[in-house]
Amino acid sequence: MTDTTMAPGEPTAAGEPTAYARFIAGLPKAELHVHHVGSARPETVAALAARHPDAGVPQDLAALKDFFTFTDFAHFIDVYLATVALLRTPEDIHLLTREVIEGLAAQRVRYAELTMTPFTSVRMGIPIEAYTEAIEDARITAERDTGTVVRWIYDIPGEAGLESADATISYAVDHGPASLVGFGLGGPENGVPRPQFKAHFDRARAAGLHSVPHSGESTGPETIWDAIRELGAERIGHGIA
Ligand SMILES: [Zn+2]
Structure with missing residues (x-):
């Protein structure tokens, strides 16, 4: 307990975490804004890249860590899309989901609302039924093993337009598990007016889902x-x- 004698945030020798950083790391937390694919760890991407070598994503962890060092927002989008392209089967979705939850648990997150974009996966050829089953199995298994409770938010990828909104509200209302608690909207805001999605949010709210759109991001x-x-x-x- 000698740690508590240190001033919060005071750096220690040899780059060790400060007492304050250790205190924060140890706190139980709730994470309310975390994106499924956007939270993939390099280790998960390496495993997916090994499953799908034709994608050209590095399988070596060191090379992947370089690949993941964002130079700007456009580069972040490139890396994000490279990860999306590796999610081709329900098993891929299961692996990613499980490892994202394990990563949250390792940070002492006890409850998380994870934003999912099922439209992207269905467009990659995964039926919504298989997608739902994969995320639910991963959620239940991870909760059993880590104690971290996860609930879902399904979001409309706004740049994909009304077609994606029509599909996403159906995935939520017609196929969504009981652990789906919110309905969202993401993607670029320029040229994607929010009011066009009013009917989708009305339907989601009528079904008991919370309204949690992105806005004022860009x-x-x-x-x-x-x-x-x-x-x-x-x-x-x-x-x-
Ligand atoms: Zn966000």
Whole structure:
């Protein structure tokens, strides 16, 4: 317990975590804004790359860590899409989901709401029934093994337009498991007006789902007002503008 005599945040020798950092690491946490594919660890991507060598993603962890060092937002999108391209089967979805939850558990996250984009996986050829089964099995197994409780948010990839919104509301209302608690909207905001998704959010809210769209991530306060007035937002993703 000598750690507590250190000033919070005071650096220790040899790059060890500070007492403050150790205190934070040890706290139990709730994580309310975490993206499924966006949270893939390099180790998970390496395993997926080995399953699908034709994708050209490095399988070597050191090379992958370089690949994952973002130079700018466009590079982040490239890396993100390379990971998306590795998620081809229900087994891939299961592996990613399970390892994301294990990563959260390792950070002492006790409860998380994980934002999922099922539209992307169905477009990759995974039937929604198989997708739902994979994430649910991963969730239940990970909760049993780690104690971390996870609930889902399904989000519309806004840049994919109304077709993706129609599909996503159906995945939520017609196929969603009881552990689905929220309905969201993500992607670029420029050129993707929020009010066009009002009917989808109305339907989601009528089905008892919470409204948790992203807005004000890359555009101004008008988008935040749209999320509140048109989509009934209860919690806003980012909302920094
Ligand atoms: Zn987000």
